[in-house]
Amino acid sequence: MVKANIIANEDLEALLALHEDHFNDIKSKRIAPAKLQETFVAFANSDGGDLYIGIEDKAVAGQRVCGLTEPEEANAIIATLLEETQPAVENVDIEFLQTERDGIILHVAIPKSPKVHYTASGDCFIRINAAKRKIKGERITQLGYSKGAELYEKKAVKDVDLDDITDAESLNDYMARVGSKLNPEIFLRKQRLLSAEGAKKFPNVGCVLLFGEEPQATLDTRCAVKVYRLRTTEKEYRREQLEEMPVTINGNIENIIKETIKKVANYIDGAAFQENGRLVKLSYPAEALKEILVNSVLHRDYSLNDDIHVRVFDNRVEVQSPGRLPGYMSLENLYEERFSRNPNLVRMMHNLPNPVNHDIGEGLDTAKNELKKAGLIAPVFEEKENAFIVTIKHQKIASVEEVVLAYLNENPTAELTNKLVRQLSGEDDMQKVKSALQKLRANGQIRPVDDKANAFNFRYVKTQLP
Template identity: 25%
Template sequence: MTPQELQAFIQQGENAAVEFKAMPVRPETVAREMVAFANGSGGMLLLGVADDGSCSGIEDAASTEEWVMNIARTLVTPAIAVTCEILELDDKRIGIVTIPKGKDKPYQTGDKYLIRVGSTNRMATQSELMRLFQMSGVFHYDSIPVSNASINDLNMAALDSYFASYGFEFSRETEEARRQLLINTDILTSAGEPTVGGLLMFGINPTRYLPQAAIMFAHFNGTEIDAELIDRKEITGTLPNQVDAAVAVMKNNLLQPSTIEGTKRKDTTFLPPDKVLREMVVNACVHRNYAITGSRIRIFMYDDRIECISPGRLPNTVTVEKLRSGVSYASNPVLLKFMDNLRYIDRLGRGFPMIFREMRQLGKAVDVYEFGEELRVVLPL
């Protein structure tokens, strides 16, 4: 970092990615900042800068760097790798501590799990802590029981059809044998309650208990969300039904204008291939974070693009670039297993690379990025 860049950061003030700390400061305070940044998207701690942006500096550059590294190793659990750079600004030495996005979330200091909200830190709520554990792979939301649901909320005809492909006559088994089979396949918990994954795959009405498990579709007559609304649909049901219905709705709303050139009809608008649309929806349904209860998958169709917005960030070690190269991840391994068995997806990590490859061959670029607690896939039209 150059002195000019450092000055620009200070002038912007504290925000979600930058925190100021005048020296001296307690090690526990620095540890809390590290934990909050690591549990989010990372950030930068400027030592020797007061809250108002005035620079008081640090006294001993060498000892400060060692002090910072010791905090990251001993007061943060699990330990985190940070970098510390000392830069001189207006005859004052400033410590620039860079904390990366954590790969082993959740991080804690003492008994505190902290997250960054705006320019402040606060204790993670139960649901936020649950999502952090889910991102780490320690805990999977699709394997937990659904409160107040029972085996009567499962579609026996769908279960009959599924198990028939494996040589089981589900409906002919004894009640105890059926129950044990559902437990062994993660459709029920050991206590006999439907799991989130089981209800989403074989439930009679999954959104009765999981209202977030739906897809909202909207078609706009323009390129912005405030444009005239052409069509709007709420897509519910099991995940296989949602995938099929969402693809059908998109195809019904995609117009294919054409013109006559000579003796042939030529399309004048580019449309993504059906398999690209299908893979985009499947990935959103299988990998979204169902622990985020206030948000649904949204598919927005504009004149120039389709946006698929899925609640939840990528897991700790996965990046958008890794998705492009075929790195697979299992935020919801129960759902992934059943969607794989039903031939909606495979576990080889070929989905996203296929989307990028198919669109690239047609001369189009796909945009995939994280925005807040969401993953967005943008297909051009």
Template identity: 30%
Template sequence: MKESQTIEFKKSLAERKEILETISAFADSKGGEIFVGIDENKDGSVKKIVGIKIRGKEIENLSNEIKQNTNPVIYPSIEVKKIKEKSVLVVEIKESQVKPVFVKIDRIPVAFKRVGKANQKIDVNELRQILSEGKEFLWDSQICEEATLEDIDEEKVRWFLKEARKQRGLKILEEAHLEEVLMKLKLLRNGKLTNAAVLLFSKEPMFLQSEVKCIRFSGNKPVKPYIDFQTLEGNVFDLIDNARDFVLRNIRKAIWLVPEKVQREERYEYPPDAIREAIVNAVVHRDYGSPSKVQVRIFDNRIEIWSPGTLPKEISIEDLKKEHSSIPRNPLLFKQLFWVKYVEDVGSGTLDMMDQCKEWNIPEPEFEHITGSFAVIFKLPPVLEDLHRLGLNERQKDYAKDYAKE
């Protein structure tokens, strides 16, 4: 056995930088295996099998490090093999359906290719050529190699079918065989599950980047200590619903005195439906090729919902404030959420958010690009201004403020 187009030797896990370079090179070429625990000669032949000692969560940590430092995210197969009675770590990398694959080297994204037994950095001109000539592969339609039908939560699938029939008249029988259902929904290709199928129906989370980070900050700056913090995991439906619940748990209810009504009305200081719409959009339209996570950030004076990735090139921020077409980044995932009325397919989501904010008498949401993410920002409603406008005395104001915090 010698180093080649598809085989690389590394003496130890301390060669992290070189391992990451090889992962990019294999993913951008024909795939390959990295053998950690083998010292090589200059000609690439085996000099000595030194082996390695695996401690604690070393394999899990390596896997997570690879996922966090590759874009699109690479999911390696890692196992320990015995070679001449020595333990050798074998990292298998498959050819990526989406190229080029970048790795972070000293925090800088770089792409490599495999030439013979060497890794070669892809220069700018070659990157342009790859991007212009390459076919566009949609992340949600790609095959999830490590997933099987046993990973699918059949009860969740049955719930989906029942709800989709009720909401949109989906004509797939609830009692249909699981494999048949997934094929009809285009979530199963050639007997293999797509990434969208895993996001929607897996029993356990399989994509680290699909988590949603929810934070309630104290004050108006993103600094510790946090009032509340939660990392949400699970299928897409649970992520959306639980993120909305986190927001409602961490914002106040306000008192509204409505003319011609005797009883006062209570409502949240932000419109819940607009918040939910922003969360749905963040989850369904995010760039799943990025290791970053959706973030829900609550401050004293605003709520920010961050989604990894930017708007499609066909749509500008100004377009979001008027009628515009719907261009889903993840159309297969989007279609399933459409069936159960989590989304519409007419590009109306941002306009609905704006209308709901107007109804709530708060500023329209702001849309921004922030450090590689798209953000929707809701500003605090002028609750205290309303108290002054209503002409309440100081005692009534104090009561209203205390009640609003409950």
């Protein structure tokens, strides 16, 4: 007999206060298993989530917890979810929560899955905020590409003649560097860079990205890199803060990686801000920048019609790649798990002498370690609807207070503003910096120049000890 875990009253209250959202849903025990399966599939096809069965909707008047009388009552539900979902969702966690007097709540924890799943009736759903949405046709194909379940890099490109690739200088140069004496067409076939369409073989997307002369003009999707230099430290920027129009970098993957690294390094070399008439220059470890830029090119979702955007601000670098994290990858397991959306691209670049890329997953570790050596905080990762963003902040591992005191020790007559401290520390939250300054003031380590100054003109100086 399955044992139920007793749920404490305070945990039950927290569960009843839960808002249904992208990651959480509650259902009545009266729900039909087939209907519940739609939500189950939606979670697995999206970012995973938690289902609680045995709780009535908040709109229901009266008793909301109406649980199962015994765990065996959930057998039909569990069988439908685990055995009739196609393909089966792996690593689902089932838990029974025994309330004091209102029965048993069934808790189903669904992981983000690297596969595309369907209900027993053949329908596909995704989770959008607090609701499920049925998708069909091309949208399912796109879901497969975004997860890495289907490899967009293997899609045949019928507009490209095979001879254009086999005669390409970039292919001949690559084969010479890896020491291959094969016929170019045989080499491409062995490297899985040709895809069949009917009886004919065509170069696939990965092949064109690697060896095409101008993939950006050939493929149906955008695949360039745009690099911006922005003279600001603010989160949002205006057009007039662009130092120049964004630079677009085209060409095959190897060329894009090399030219992007070069252009960003050039912009970084000029990254600085003015403080009391003195130019304060910023520096970033080149290896950390390289690893993150290489990752953005090799692991982006090429099925999405967007370029990579690299923005060099006065106090940070932002790298925005099309596509969310693939497969079972999440913001929480980035350093531990390994999953490649474009395995052929990664492998082909890694096969070169002195490859630009490490083994899958090692690049981020290298970036974090190089930043740490330079005394800077680890990269910051963020997912948006159709993008993955890495931010490299010029923020010291030291606290804001430590940065302020170190600066004042070197510049004992300097005047501090909130904006200057944000630039020095890399911490872009105004309230956090304000709190740090107030703490230093309360400790008697700094004092205001003018207590009555406007908030936007408030300045601090070092307290002179007697």
